[in-house]
Amino acid sequence: MIVGEERKVCHLQKSIYGLKQACQSWNIRFDEVVWGYDFIKNDFDPCTYIKVSGSFVPFLVLYVDGVLLIENNVKMLEDTEAWLSTKFSMKNLVYGSGELILEGYNDASFQSDDNDVKSLSGFVFKLNAGVVDLKSSK
Incomplete structure (x- = not known):
């Protein structure tokens, strides 16, 4: 500690993974991002998002820091996944055509x-x- 600087603190610009505030910060950021892509939060389950586009209805389901993407149109699924990957660092752990x-x-x-x-x-x-x-x- 430097004498005369005992009362100085650092203000973090981003949440650090593992802190108590990290999950709240992640949820706030995720809300803002998916709202910009016309997803609406489910009133009954705040971890589920839906977007209605004609007969296509994609769902985003949050689980801790992961996202499950469900869609009835492969092209829209790929477009949504590509858009999400421009906003977040993502790993595609499960993908298949007709397997799910x-x-x-x-x-x-x-x-x-x-x-x-x-x-x-x-x-x-x-x-x-x-x-x-x-x-x-x-």
């Missing part, structure tokens, strides 16, 4: 219990055999 199967299910029951007047609804999205998003609410 996305399934979505939803269900609702309206006042199925005579003692409770509330209805129950929910959804689940599966990629191959693994669940990538789900919600159930009363």
Whole structure:
């Protein structure tokens, strides 16, 4: 420590991976970037983003510092992936044509219990055999 400079601090311009603030900073940055590409955050799951473009509907699902990209059009998938790679340093860990199967299910029951007047609804999205998003609410 230098005498007379005890009260000086460094102000970081970027988050350092591993700090408590890093994940919040990552989410804020990701929100800003994908919003600029017309993705909308899901109100029910803040880690899921959707973009509707005609009959094409890409999904971005955040998990820690990874992103799962799901799309029903290969060209749009490649375009979105290329755009994301200009904004972030990316590794493509899984890619294939026709290898991945996305399934979505939803269900609702309206006042199925005579003692409770509330209805129950929910959804689940599966990629191959693994669940990538789900919600159930009363």
